[in-house]
Amino acid sequence: MSHNTFGHLFRVTTWGESHGPAIGCVVDGCPPSIPLSEADIQPFLDRRRPGQSKFVTQRQEPDQVRILSGVFEGRTTGTPIALVIENQDQRSKDYSNIAETFRPGHADLTYQAKYGLRDYRGGGRSSARETAMRVAAGAIARKLLEGVTIRGALVAIGGDEVDRGAWDWDQVDQNPFFCPDPATAERWESKLLELRKSGNSVGAVVEVVAEGVPPGLGAPLYGKLDADLASAMMSINAVKGVEIGDGFAAASLTGDENADRMRPGPSGEVLFETNHAGGILGGISTSQPIVLRFAVKPTSSLLLPQASINTRGEAIEVVTKGRHDPCVGIRAVPVGEAMMAITLADHLLRHRAQNPDAPTTLRFPRN
Numbered sequence: 001m002s003h004n005t006f007g008h009l010f011r012v013t014t015w016g017e018s019h020g021p022a023i024g025c026v027v028d029g030c031p032p033s034i035p036l037s038e039a040d041i042q043p044f045l046d047r048r049r050p051g052q053s054k055f056v057t058q059r060q061e062p063d064q065v066r067i068l069s070g071v072f073e074g075r076t077t078g079t080p081i082a083l084v085i086e087n088q089d090q091r092s093k094d095y096s097n098i099a100e101t102f103r104p105g106h107a108d109l110t111y112q113a114k115y116g117l118r119d120y121r122g123g124g125r126s127s128a129r130e131t132a133m134r135v136a137a138g139a140i141a142r143k144l145l146e147g148v149t150i151r152g153a154l155v156a157i158g159g160d161e162v163d164r165g166a167w168d169w170d171q172v173d174q175n176p177f178f179c180p181d182p183a184t185a186e187r188w189e190s191k192l193l194e195l196r197k198s199g200n201s202v203g204a205v206v207e208v209v210a211e212g213v214p215p216g217l218g219a220p221l222y223g224k225l226d227a228d229l230a231s232a233m234m235s236i237n238a239v240k241g242v243e244i245g246d247g248f249a250a251a252s253l254t255g256d257e258n259a260d261r262m263r264p265g266p267s268g269e270v271l272f273e274t275n276h277a278g279g280i281l282g283g284i285s286t287s288q289p290i291v292l293r294f295a296v297k298p299t300s301s302l303l304l305p306q307a308s309i310n311t312r313g314e315a316i317e318v319v320t321k322g323r324h325d326p327c328v329g330i331r332a333v334p335v336g337e338a339m340m341a342i343t344l345a346d347h348l349l350r351h352r353a354q355n356p357d358a359p360t361t362l363r364f365p366r367n
């Protein structure tokens, strides 16, 4: 059985474990003749890289990506693109104490119960080390999405929300939290410093926005764009909820409040007054910005002792050693952007395959 592949026409398969010699992915279905080199991928990996601030894990991984196949003389050939990153800073002995114990809130318990064995070093395959390859594949996906801008930001830590009135995308890369508002970032800094000292962790909310998406991506019914985006985001480690547009808040609105009213533009283009729907209607993109948020739970590996059991079924207390992100939501931001890019690139290829003559703008009468 294979469950390590995402996408239909733009297909990403990842492999590798936290403390194995390397992690990697194969991107199959990428069209030929797209200019591609390691330099196109590395900046995205650098944004996700661990050890860059005291608010993330101190594991030091340069995350240098190498392209092994599918690119010739600087262009994709249409054949599978294999990417690899060598793991360099494994400290497996930190994890010897979880070989026979289960960290509450982590995947140790279910991997052991399902498979009867597991690579416990650093969480093995369940480690978010794997998400580096999603980010690498996402960089390739972005190359297919000409005219589309995908940006992510952290919008809440431990229930403390960003001031949306002060939102500035240019600030996102100016602080260690991917926070679009410097004043909020300062508040989060003191909060996380306290938390780190106490050995505890905290949850967060990530928002990802894609602008410039053409209309028509997505398909009824089991290929809905919103369903595939939700699946993409939920597949990220520690994600416990996803909402598109107004999401759960839409349930508190009346139909009149929720309606995204339309007017005809001067050249027949559709002008929306609002975007409660988050850029998707009937599972198909409208050309408005696609807006989604996902909830990331607090890191489960804690320095604080937790009641648990071991593989012999005995009662124990777990205190996790090793290096961990006190708020895994922070480094989930580039991962969310990557999953948005991969999902949109896949849907773009699927849309073009089925409907090559579809208009690229939303206007009526349809030309």
Ligand SMILES: Cc1cc2nc3c(=O)[nH]c(=O)nc-3n(C[C@H](O)[C@H](O)[C@H](O)COP(=O)(O)O)c2cc1C
Pocket: 057, 105, 106, 107, 123, 126, 127, 128, 131, 236, 237, 238, 239, 297, 299, 300, 301, 323, 324, 325, 328, 329, 331, 332, 335
């Ligand atoms: C970017 C990122 C970094 C993570 N780092 C850690 C970590 O250092 N320690 C930890 O216990 N969990 C970490 N996680 C979460 C675990 O991988 C995840 O909770 C675990 O695999 C169990 O899966 P689940 O939470 O989806 O049920 C991280 C998640 C992300 C997205």
